[in-house]
Amino acid sequence: MSNVSFRVLSLIPPMTQLNTPYPSTAYITGFLRSRQVDAVQADIALGLVLALFSTEGLDAIAAEIESQEAVTERVALFMEQFARYKSTITPTLRFLQGKDSTLAHRINLRNFLPEGPRFEGLDVYVDEDGGDPLAWAFGALGSQDKARHLATLYLNDLADVVRDAIDPRFEFVRYAESLAGSQPTFDPLSDALAQPFTLVDRLLVDLSLQTFKQHQPQVVLLSVPFPGAVYAALRIAQAVKAHYPGTPIVLGGGYVNTELRELSDPRLFDYVDFVTLDAGERPLLALLEHLQGKRGQSRLVRTFIRNAQGQVQYINLAEADVPFSEVGTPTWDGLPLNSYLSLLDMLNPMHRLWSDGRWNKLTVAHGCYWKKCSFCDVSLDYISRYEGTTATELVNRIESIVAETGQTGFHFVDEAAPPKALKALAAELQERNVSISWWGNIRFEKSI
Ligand code: SF4
Numbered sequence: 001m002s003n004v005s006f007r008v009l010s011l012i013p014p015m016t017q018l019n020t021p022y023p024s025t026a027y028i029t030g031f032l033r034s035r036q037v038d039a040v041q042a043d044i045a046l047g048l049v050l051a052l053f054s055t056e057g058l059d060a061i062a063a064e065i066e067s068q069e070a071v072t073e074r075v076a077l078f079m080e081q082f083a084r085y086k087s088t089i090t091p092t093l094r095f096l097q098g099k100d101s102t103l104a105h106r107i108n109l110r111n112f113l114p115e116g117p118r119f120e121g122l123d124v125y126v127d128e129d130g131g132d133p134l135a136w137a138f139g140a141l142g143s144q145d146k147a148r149h150l151a152t153l154y155l156n157d158l159a160d161v162v163r164d165a166i167d168p169r170f171e172f173v174r175y176a177e178s179l180a181g182s183q184p185t186f187d188p189l190s191d192a193l194a195q196p197f198t199l200v201d202r203l204l205v206d207l208s209l210q211t212f213k214q215h216q217p218q219v220v221l222l223s224v225p226f227p228g229a230v231y232a233a234l235r236i237a238q239a240v241k242a243h244y245p246g247t248p249i250v251l252g253g254g255y256v257n258t259e260l261r262e263l264s265d266p267r268l269f270d271y272v273d274f275v276t277l278d279a280g281e282r283p284l285l286a287l288l289e290h291l292q293g294k295r296g297q298s299r300l301v302r303t304f305i306r307n308a309q310g311q312v313q314y315i316n317l318a319e320a321d322v323p324f325s326e327v328g329t330p331t332w333d334g335l336p337l338n339s340y341l342s343l344l345d346m347l348n349p350m351h352r353l354w355s356d357g358r359w360n361k362l363t364v365a366h367g368c369y370w371k372k373c374s375f376c377d378v379s380l381d382y383i384s385r386y387e388g389t390t391a392t393e394l395v396n397r398i399e400s401i402v403a404e405t406g407q408t409g410f411h412f413v414d415e416a417a418p419p420k421a422l423k424a425l426a427a428e429l430q431e432r433n434v435s436i437s438w439w440g441n442i443r444f445e446k447s448i
Contacts, residue, residue: 012043015049016225019341031281058158060199064166074157113154119157137149219247241271250275258380266312362394362410366385395429
């Protein structure tokens with residue numbers, strides 16, 4: 001299929017992780033490009049955090065707080081220290097982005113950053129001899145890590161201020177999660193989306209419209225991995241509908257695959273036009289053909305629409321999925337890889353992998369090789385359809401990702417990484433002398 005003038009924009013809505021891009025748009029963009037579709041992507045989650053935690057963002061936060069009659073204690077503390085927050089926000093973000101490593105020394109002196117309530121947690125580690133209370137975690141030489149931890153506490157203080165004074169739904173890894181998580185009806189979301197904008201909404205909408213203007217897409221894909229990204233995804237959709245009403249909007253991703261399988265409320269289609277289930281490749285190819293007039297609506301694949309009678313209709317022409325060996329290589333092209341924030345939240349060596357460092361995300365196989373756990377919904381496509389590829393192809397993907405991103409760390413995001421494939425992969429890496437670090441989830445079982 002050649003779609004050179006038909007541009008597809010995939011968006012990561014807030015909030016997801018901030019240390020590295022959530023991989024869904026990288027997969028789909030890589031796949032669409034491998035089929036000669038003009039595909040681009042943007043991370044609105046990171047963009048929102050960078051806009052909010054900037055000197056202009058802090059000014060806007062302070063201006064809102066000044067108009068309020070009563071504030072919480074931590075908001076009052078923030079206002080007292082506002083000049084220090086404003087002068088430290090940009091250098092601290094640059095430090096967390098890995099752009100100014102020597103700032104660690106000033107941060108570690110503990111008189112550079114204003115310290116709010118989040119720093120009180122450090123008191124539990126008090127050293128009775130008056131030494132460094134964090135020495136147990138970072139030793140004498142772990143100055144970069146220690147400063148990253150302190151800078152993360154500082155950002156957490158700021159996030160608390162935003163939650164108290166601006167938008168009670170705001171958190172770093174999720175936004176308005178309770179509106180979408182296990183809700184029996186669409187009412188809470190639809191009520192929230194009808195409310196006037198908060199400062200966070202305003203920034204989100206501005207950013208979405210700027211991104212739209214920059215790319216001028218013919219289709220927008222919203223990839224929603226968790227309930228904590230649904231509200232923002234629909235706010236983005238609402239803004240696109242208001243300003244560019246003719247542009248089709250497609251909703252997909254992990255949240256949709258698990259929570260919206262029984263979708264029946266047509267109000268969701270006030271915001272989006274199509275909702276696709278499970279692996280997005282085949283449904284999207286069918287949808288793009290449909291949007292270009294090459295395929296009738298009745299031949300869509302795993303797609304919900306609102307039909308002419310105003311009802312939700314599920315259309316699923318049985319068509320084979322794109323095999324894992326043909327999904328192409330993810331691409332991070334277009335994402336600001338140097339702007340992600342390496343946060344160090346929890347002082348636990350395993351947990352830090354999740355929030356620290358720019359890991360390339362890749363799957364070793366599609367689906368789960370085990371699919372026997374009784375608590376798991378093994379009928380879902382992303383678990384039941386186990387499909388691998390050759391170690392040669394995986395290492396080809398790894399090499400091209402390293403060449404593109406310059407990063408040699410990989411997080412294998414399989415639900416349970418398959419031991420046989422890992423072994424073959426490790427042998428192929430050794431054989432080709434490709435040196436990377438990798439980690440992932442496994443079932444702790446005999447073959448491992
Ligand atoms: S290993 Fe994980 S994905 Fe596989 S069946 Fe068990 S719970 Fe499900």
